Amino acid sequence: MIKKILLLFLFFPLVLFTQTPKVLLGIDLLERDNFTLLENKRIALITNQTGLNSRLVSTVDLLSRAENLQLVSVYSPEHGFHGLNTAGESVEDFTDSTTGIKYYSLYGKRTKPTREMLTNIDAIVYDIQDIGCRAYTYITTLGLAMEAAAESGKEFIILDRPNPLGGLRIEGNIVEDGFTSFVSPFKIPYVYGLTCGELATLINEEGMLKDSVKCKLHIVKMVGWERWMHFYDTGLIWVPSSTNVPYSSTPFYLVGSGILGELVTISIGISYTLPFQTFAAEWIDPDTLSARMNDLKLKGVRFRPIIYRTNYGIWIDKILKGVQIHITDYDKVNLMELQFYFMEVHNNLYPDKKIFDLTDSTRIKMFDKVMGTDRVRILFSRDYKVDAIKDYLRKDLTSFRNLSGKYFLYN
8 A cells, every 4th residue: 555655656746747638729739630721831930939739849840840831930029939038128030050940030120020021921820828918018929910911911820829817807998099009009908818819810800900901810729728717727738938927827916016017116026036926125014014915805815024135137135025925816816906906005104105206207108008098097196096096997898898709719
């Protein structure tokens, strides 16, 4: 009996790793069908380090080995093909010395495939794991590439993947006129509750691309994904989608703190080991802040005191104090409002350190871009009360839910 138990523990990690995922990805279906959809076509692939099948084999490798198609070029979004580059860092082109395949950056000197890049291409294939948040720029690259495909008469094929936030969560206001940008490219909420295939269908059919162009769009659907699923529920293995999104739970925390992080006045855990999971600064008393945040009794979240030093960046060698965010119920927590509740409590504790007064105009402009409006900041900064912006943050949820439901590919 003891030997059996020891053997169970010895092989348990292997069992976990080799279990069959509940969800088959678009690339899995394409591979299963022997790439018939791409037969005799010259392909440009938009991907990065997340472009893997469910067995962690690269989509680049799969397409380059396929005998019934030709992989001509690869395009990468922000952070680069390997995901090495930091946020906002320009990415350069390169050529694979072994295969001769040209790798073009869509984040740097260009953000959109040029006509020249598409001259010898029959179809563009998109395979990137996104995080379901409007400000994450992969969907901007998606939209710009769809525009290029429409303008050049090329087919656009999406190998669909799960939304790690699930397909039920929608949070935040729709982007307003004058506030569309690279971090708010479409008139959608901050959290939009769609897979990349569903989102692409919506923006294509609703005229959200430049000049309302429409591309010839084809979605290779997943098998087994349902709207209630978070990434953990899929049985798939998470690969970091960028340098500060290391785990499948990180997108939840990004939504909860990332907008505040644009001001660069409060540490949200980036440059430490807890990206998007803290609210901290040199002047904060962590025990008091933790008690006040927990007194709010917000659903699905708890806070604990934390003190840390960052590993790099503007707060290097500083001792930062505050709270670590612990999401306890992913279905009940309102993510976007978390950072505003922090700012409300922080203003009550430290009224001489108003968050928006601690930053500069450039960061405030970025905050507004990410919000998709300046109205939230204006309303909130009057008295730093969440009640002043709740209705504004929620005003578009019903209308967008009705609109997006027309483009659901999954139940």
